[in-house]
Amino acid sequence: MTETLLQAAMSGLLMGLLYALVAAGLSLIFGLMDVVNFAHGEMMMLAMYATFVIWQATGLDPLLQIPIVAVVMFALGVAVYRGLIARALSVQFNTGMVQIFVTFGLAIFLRGAASPAPGCPGAPCISPVSICHCPRSPPASSACWRSPPCC
Numbered sequence: 193m194t195e196t197l198l199q200a201a202m203s204g205l206l207m208g209l210l211y212a213l214v215a216a217g218l219s220l221i222f223g224l225m226d227v228v229n230f231a232h233g234e235m236m237m238l239a240m241y242a243t244f245v246i247w248q249a250t251g252l253d254p255l256l257q258i259p260i261v262a263v264v265m266f267a268l269g270v271a272v273y274r275g276l277i278a279r280a281l282s283v284q285f286n287t288g289m290v291q292i293f294v295t296f297g298l299a300i301f302l303r304g305a306a307s308p309a310p311g312c313p314g315a316p317c318i319s320p321v322s323i324c325h326c327p328r329s330p331p332a333s334s335a336c337w338r339s340p341p342c343c
């Protein structure tokens with residue numbers, strides 16, 4: 193009981209810190225660059241996926257991956273800025289709406305690209321900070337199901 197309560201408190205604290213990080217990033221981008229970025233959360237999702245993929249491939253601790261993922265996300269951010277945002281800012285008429293449409297479209301694209309393939313239920317995965325649990329048996333028609341190892 194105490195362990196569950198402690199885990200719930202820690203999960204809530206970490207989620208609150210994550211929301212504070214997102215809010216600080218959004219206010220920094222809007223305050224300094226005057227860019228409305230609706231794809232901010234999706235860029236953070238990509239950073240989290242990059243961290244997970246590197247951890248899965250190498251076993252490197254996620255805290256030690258911060259410089260690696262920061263460099264990768266910096267390069268991606270520069271590419272997005274030069275390819276999309278700079279062009280949206282150069283529009284002479286209704287720049288704010290163009291920014292919103294461009295970044296919202298990018299958010300939809302990134303969310304769709306990160307979703308599992310059609311027909312796949314989205315297999316559960318074991319991460320270094322998750323509670324291990326054994327999944328139920330896979331659906332009979334799903335060829336893409338990969339069951340994670342149980343603890």
